[in-house]
Amino acid sequence: MSVTIKKIAKDLNLAVSTVSKALRDSHEISAETKARVFEYAAKLDYIPNPYASSLKKGRSGNIAVVLPEVADSFFSAAINGIESIAHDKGYHTMVYLTHEDVQREQSIVREFRNGRVDGVLMSIVANDEKYEHLTELYANKIPLVFFDRVCESIETASVVTNDFDSAYAAAKHLIDQGSKRIAFLSMPGELAIIKHRHQGYTQALRDHALPERVVFCTDNEDENNAIIEQLLTASDRPDGIIGSIEKVTMPVYKICHAHRIAIPYDIKIIGFSHLQIASLLDPPLTTVTQPAFEMGKAAATILFKALEKKYNLKNERIIIPSVLNVRASTHTMSIENK
Amino acid sequence: MSVTIKKIAKDLNLAVSTVSKALRDSHEISAETKARVFEYAAKLDYIPNPYASSLKKGRSGNIAVVLPEVADSFFSAAINGIESIAHDKGYHTMVYLTHEDVQREQSIVREFRNGRVDGVLMSIVANDEKYEHLTELYANKIPLVFFDRVCESIETASVVTNDFDSAYAAAKHLIDQGSKRIAFLSMPGELAIIKHRHQGYTQALRDHALPERVVFCTDNEDENNAIIEQLLTASDRPDGIIGSIEKVTMPVYKICHAHRIAIPYDIKIIGFSHLQIASLLDPPLTTVTQPAFEMGKAAATILFKALEKKYNLKNERIIIPSVLNVRASTHTMSIENK
DNA sequence: TTGAAAGCGCTAACAA
DNA sequence: TTGTTAGCGCTTTCAA
Numbered sequence: 001m002s003v004t005i006k007k008i009a010k011d012l013n014l015a016v017s018t019v020s021k022a023l024r025d026s027h028e029i030s031a032e033t034k035a036r037v038f039e040y041a042a043k044l045d046y047i048p049n050p051y052a053s054s055l056k057k058g059r060s061g062n063i064a065v066v067l068p069e070v071a072d073s074f075f076s077a078a079i080n081g082i083e084s085i086a087h088d089k090g091y092h093t094m095v096y097l098t099h100e101d102v103q104r105e106q107s108i109v110r111e112f113r114n115g116r117v118d119g120v121l122m123s124i125v126a127n128d129e130k131y132e133h134l135t136e137l138y139a140n141k142i143p144l145v146f147f148d149r150v151c152e153s154i155e156t157a158s159v160v161t162n163d164f165d166s167a168y169a170a171a172k173h174l175i176d177q178g179s180k181r182i183a184f185l186s187m188p189g190e191l192a193i194i195k196h197r198h199q200g201y202t203q204a205l206r207d208h209a210l211p212e213r214v215v216f217c218t219d220n221e222d223e224n225n226a227i228i229e230q231l232l233t234a235s236d237r238p239d240g241i242i243g244s245i246e247k248v249t250m251p252v253y254k255i256c257h258a259h260r261i262a263i264p265y266d267i268k269i270i271g272f273s274h275l276q277i278a279s280l281l282d283p284p285l286t287t288v289t290q291p292a293f294e295m296g297k298a299a300a301t302i303l304f305k306a307l308e309k310k311y312n313l314k315n316e317r318i319i320i321p322s323v324l325n326v327r328a329s330t331h332t333m334s335i336e337n338k
Numbered sequence: 339m340s341v342t343i344k345k346i347a348k349d350l351n352l353a354v355s356t357v358s359k360a361l362r363d364s365h366e367i368s369a370e371t372k373a374r375v376f377e378y379a380a381k382l383d384y385i386p387n388p389y390a391s392s393l394k395k396g397r398s399g400n401i402a403v404v405l406p407e408v409a410d411s412f413f414s415a416a417i418n419g420i421e422s423i424a425h426d427k428g429y430h431t432m433v434y435l436t437h438e439d440v441q442r443e444q445s446i447v448r449e450f451r452n453g454r455v456d457g458v459l460m461s462i463v464a465n466d467e468k469y470e471h472l473t474e475l476y477a478n479k480i481p482l483v484f485f486d487r488v489c490e491s492i493e494t495a496s497v498v499t500n501d502f503d504s505a506y507a508a509a510k511h512l513i514d515q516g517s518k519r520i521a522f523l524s525m526p527g528e529l530a531i532i533k534h535r536h537q538g539y540t541q542a543l544r545d546h547a548l549p550e551r552v553v554f555c556t557d558n559e560d561e562n563n564a565i566i567e568q569l570l571t572a573s574d575r576p577d578g579i580i581g582s583i584e585k586v587t588m589p590v591y592k593i594c595h596a597h598r599i600a601i602p603y604d605i606k607i608i609g610f611s612h613l614q615i616a617s618l619l620d621p622p623l624t625t626v627t628q629p630a631f632e633m634g635k636a637a638a639t640i641l642f643k644a645l646e647k648k649y650n651l652k653n654e655r656i657i658i659p660s661v662l663n664v665r666a667s668t669h670t671m672s673i674e675n676k
Numbered sequence: 677t678t679g680a681a682a683g684c685g686c687t688a689a690c691a692a
Numbered sequence: 693t694t695g696t697t698a699g700c701g702c703t704t705t706c707a708a
Contacts, residue, residue: 002453002478004702005701006701014678015679015680016679016680017703017705018677018679020702020703020704021678021704028677028678029677029678030677047448047452048701049393049452049453049701050454051392051393051702052684052700052703053702054684054702055387055389055393055685055700055701055702057702058684062432070408070414070417070421071411073414076411076414077409079433079435080408080409080435083433083434084435087434087442092434092454093433093434094430094432094433095433096425096431097417110385113340113385114385114386114387114388115340115388115389116388250614250618254618276409276588277613280591280592280619281615281618281619281620282618282621282622283620284620342685343685344686353695353696354686354695355687355688355694355696355697356693356694356695358685358686359687359694366693367693386685387686389684390685390687391685391686391687392686393686393699393700393701393702394687394699396700677708678708679707680706680707681704681707682703682704682705682706683703683704683705684701684702684703686699687698687700688698688699689696689697690695690696690697690698691694691697692695692696
């Protein structure tokens, strides 16, 4: 049996309400009483029951972080940023993984509508226009902040990176390095990040009058390998590749190694990735690096602003730029080795 | 205002208790009434308030996962394993990061003592014998399962890997490849995993009459780089390195690249690491790979067994073996390229 | 400055 | 089979 306010009140010959107020340092209570209560509570190691106060106050002190997966280094870094802010604010972080499954996302989000969490941070599943669960959440007045993968049809705050510009810069970089046949490894679904990256790629290729080529990967690793193997062993093999998300880029390396396709000589590769160890790959991978930690922090900060001040979340949009790290996978002179 | 049992009861002219039982599919309630209640609840999109039932039943439906960090790929994979089991069991997963800070670990764990979570999975912070917060948690009858980094002075269940044996195997492998001066990159603190790996290393070197050399790294990246740089540029440079945890191995690669120390010719490297992309490093890194996902799953499975059946957690210990993946960083013939 | 009492939404013992 | 009631631990009027 754990120690409750009731027990403290009884032992100290006070009313529960007095103890409650004293613990919250209310001005209604005399300094002397407060001191007695504090001391005794500390002695008994009193820890408030979170459910009782949540029930009463209608706030849980929890936030939800909903992610497609956590193996991806981007999301690991984001959780780091989020948890650090949440902890500072005295909130607890609940993590939910959707594994790119819309149904799972729906059932997870649905449960948020009855108070388990006070606010939600999420990066949505790639899918074709199934957003009712999100609109409902939004309608239920539960603050929602998107980061990285946003749902553009819902008018709430979001933290993103400059996907169009950085994809344009990535393609431009390949073109400058002499690539003529540049393929874009995409993913099916309606993800805004993919769409914007695709658009940036397209724009750059059109600006330079080069042919576009989009290859759709999947969530299945074996299928992906097959798709990429086919791409790289065909007669019209591209001489430049842009991997739109982290997990489509690694297979390219594997297949190139397996088939002795020389990077960057036969083919140049650039990947959207947060990988710390991109520089240690063979050869070091040129990346467009998203500021994951900062994006997580920024998203959490906005969410808490909303939670604390009943601040309105409509339409705020924070853009944190990505960085192009040029390394040997796109450059025949080793540029960077650190 | 969200929909409550009270509202359903009122609208349907039933008592709240009847509705409550009906929703839980109690045999006390007639099929007809149940049908009415279910239908109406579905129509109103009723979602139970988790705090009310937690308060009443004394269970939260949450578990805590306490980790040193999440950037490490081992812990990301573990979270994956844990969350997947938790979700299947209808539990929610709260994530806490200690950032290798004992004080933070203490304050986090302390809060668990009043019901916010029903059970705890943790990988402890490396520290020198400060375990009161854990003993107290254990004394409070909150089920606790350690995974990977265990606290051996507390008699509860744990899921670990065979650290001694795999460190022995790693050292033996280097010896077989011709290394004579093998250094072990350790970490300060009292972590059992480090201790066991160290012991395995020591045993192997003694068995082969080779000199031991232990180098202590730190949590600070810059300091680490300095320590390793000194190690690798001194005249008595080792010709073999065992990195005891993931984050001490990467700097070795960087420094070797920077100083043009040829792996595996000048030095052979093997690291304890869960990295998927070890095979893509330059050169591919030989690793001792821990079964992170499986360990997370196993730990969660035990915890739920304890939560559901009041099963006793004392002393159970599951050992899931690590795997030695030989790659080019320890071997002059390329063994594996996939 | 302190206390009594109501109630957050739900469950469970007991009564009808 | 259904309803009444008490209460989980806490906060918050309102009264003393």
